[in-house]
Amino acid sequence: MTLRDALDRTLLLMRDEVHDTVTDDELIAALTGLRVALVADAANIASHSAQTAFVTAAMLMARSGHHVHLICPPAALVGQQPPLGRGDLVEELARAGADLLPGYSFATGAPVGEVDIAITLGNSEISVRAARLIRLNARPWSGHLGDQTASNMWDGGLWPLGGMAAAGLAAAEAFKTSMRTLAHAARNPARMETVFAPATNVVFALAPEGTPFVRQLGTFDCISGGAIINAILYALARVPGVEGRARVIEPDTTDTSNLNRYMLLQRSRLKDDKAHDLATILTGCGLAIEPVPKRYEPAQLPSLLPLAASVLVGVDDIPTRWLVQRAGPDWLGVGATTHWSALASFHADGLGCAQCLHPTDDPGNAPIPTVAFVSFWAGLLTASYFLRHRASQTIPASEQQIYLTALRPEHPSWSAVPRRRGCPSCAALRAPVLDKSAQRSPHTRAGGAVFLAARFPVCPAGTD
Numbered sequence: 001m002t003l004r005d006a007l008d009r010t011l012l013l014m015r016d017e018v019h020d021t022v023t024d025d026e027l028i029a030a031l032t033g034l035r036v037a038l039v040a041d042a043a044n045i046a047s048h049s050a051q052t053a054f055v056t057a058a059m060l061m062a063r064s065g066h067h068v069h070l071i072c073p074p075a076a077l078v079g080q081q082p083p084l085g086r087g088d089l090v091e092e093l094a095r096a097g098a099d100l101l102p103g104y105s106f107a108t109g110a111p112v113g114e115v116d117i118a119i120t121l122g123n124s125e126i127s128v129r130a131a132r133l134i135r136l137n138a139r140p141w142s143g144h145l146g147d148q149t150a151s152n153m154w155d156g157g158l159w160p161l162g163g164m165a166a167a168g169l170a171a172a173e174a175f176k177t178s179m180r181t182l183a184h185a186a187r188n189p190a191r192m193e194t195v196f197a198p199a200t201n202v203v204f205a206l207a208p209e210g211t212p213f214v215r216q217l218g219t220f221d222c223i224s225g226g227a228i229i230n231a232i233l234y235a236l237a238r239v240p241g242v243e244g245r246a247r248v249i250e251p252d253t254t255d256t257s258n259l260n261r262y263m264l265l266q267r268s269r270l271k272d273d274k275a276h277d278l279a280t281i282l283t284g285c286g287l288a289i290e291p292v293p294k295r296y297e298p299a300q301l302p303s304l305l306p307l308a309a310s311v312l313v314g315v316d317d318i319p320t321r322w323l324v325q326r327a328g329p330d331w332l333g334v335g336a337t338t339h340w341s342a343l344a345s346f347h348a349d350g351l352g353c354a355q356c357l358h359p360t361d362d363p364g365n366a367p368i369p370t371v372a373f374v375s376f377w378a379g380l381l382t383a384s385y386f387l388r389h390r391a392s393q394t395i396p397a398s399e400q401q402i403y404l405t406a407l408r409p410e411h412p413s414w415s416a417v418p419r420r421r422g423c424p425s426c427a428a429l430r431a432p433v434l435d436k437s438a439q440r441s442p443h444t445r446a447g448g449a450v451f452l453a454a455r456f457p458v459c460p461a462g463t464d
């Protein structure tokens with residue numbers, strides 16, 4: 001197992017932007033050569049929000065191989081931060097960091113000389129010389145990326161969602177700094193100059209401030225145990241006092257090439273099955289995970305249905321999203337990525353369904369280019385929709401989906417999902433033979449046959 005194996009999918013994504021003559025070693029050098037100082041002082045690291053931002057930024061940058069100095073005084077973790085244990089923030093981060101990419105570790109001392117980028121929380125004092133200084137801040141539901149002129153104390157408090165958004169903003173800035181060292185080999189120099197330019201003074205709102213906090217998540221199902229479900233569960237596990245029960249329906253085992261983006265995965269646990277691994281790492285976190293090591297596909301439906309009323313989907317395979325939609329969950333959240341962009345949507349009665357949103361399949365078995373901060377954004381955005389749903393907030397239909405190119409967080413695109421005429425999944429959901437008892441009792445012989453025949457008249461292909 002090598003660093004190159006672990007960064008395989010990240011390198012694939014970088015190759016979108018650079019000529020084929022660039023070697024893997026050059027790409028890896030661009031990632032590992034980036035020197036970052038992540039800085040917080042005692043006053044600014046005290047809250048759960050700030051600690052979540054610090055941990056998340058550190059882990060996202062570590063999964064992209066950046067050389068990160070953790071500069072923070074001793075601070076007891078005030079909330080749970082899986083895959084970290086309880087204890088001191090920097091000690092636990094250092095332990096977790098040594099169990100990520102092969103050969104990787106955080107630096108816990110001050111850097112010698114100038115770093116490429118210093119990322120500081122709130123108005124923490126900084127004694128490091130840096131080519132660029134970023135100051136992060138947060139409100140409960142929004143993350144803030146500022147420059148050296150930002151001067152406010154960390155403002156996130158207890159609720160950690162905004163802190164995670166701040167971390168996502170910071171990790172993208174670090175990654176762009178790495179990419180700009182490859183500008184000489186850019187396929188499109190103008191794109192490199194614009195898309196990969198620094199972002200400054202960004203406020204990214206996951207939800208309106210004032211959105212209620214919620215900790216009772218009830219019962220829900222997760223379809224897949226991959227990168228996006230990892231990010232969703234990573235975010236939900238940080239909700240103070242969270243309680244919930246979830247099935248994770250996923251047949252595969254973890255692989256070295258997952259380390260670049262699976263937020264809860266550690267190298268020492270590779271080759272476990274993904275569903276059991278999530279159950280293990282989240283033990284004691286308030287989220288009771290029931291691993292279901294099966295593929296969500298037509299042949300398995302009799303043993304998997306009924307789904308919970310709320311379902312979170314993180315599969316790349318588009319027909320699988322249709323298959324979940326046709327099972328008729330009351331509320332469905334879908335997270336996805338494509339190259340540098342993260343997508344999230346939710347689907348409920350009266351709104352466009354998952355097939356209205358993605359009506360055509362995009363088959364292919366080639367390895368998918370992905371990077372830590374994009375997968376994380378997809379999960380964070382989906383988790384935010386879910387928390388708003390659980391808080392009984394009415395989300396405007398005009399915000400039913402979000403498309404975020406994570407490199408340019410100034411311009412998220414929120415929009416409706418129009419219902420499509422002739423959508424097969426919408427038609428299946430209206431099938432007249434269906435009644436609620438059949439939907440909720442598909443295991444009974446009669447109910448199951450009626451339900452399956454009504455909802456899945458033509459079963460799509462299996463999942464990826």
Ligand SMILES: [Zn+2]
Pocket residue numbers: 352353354355356357419420423424425426427
């Ligand atoms: Zn539809």
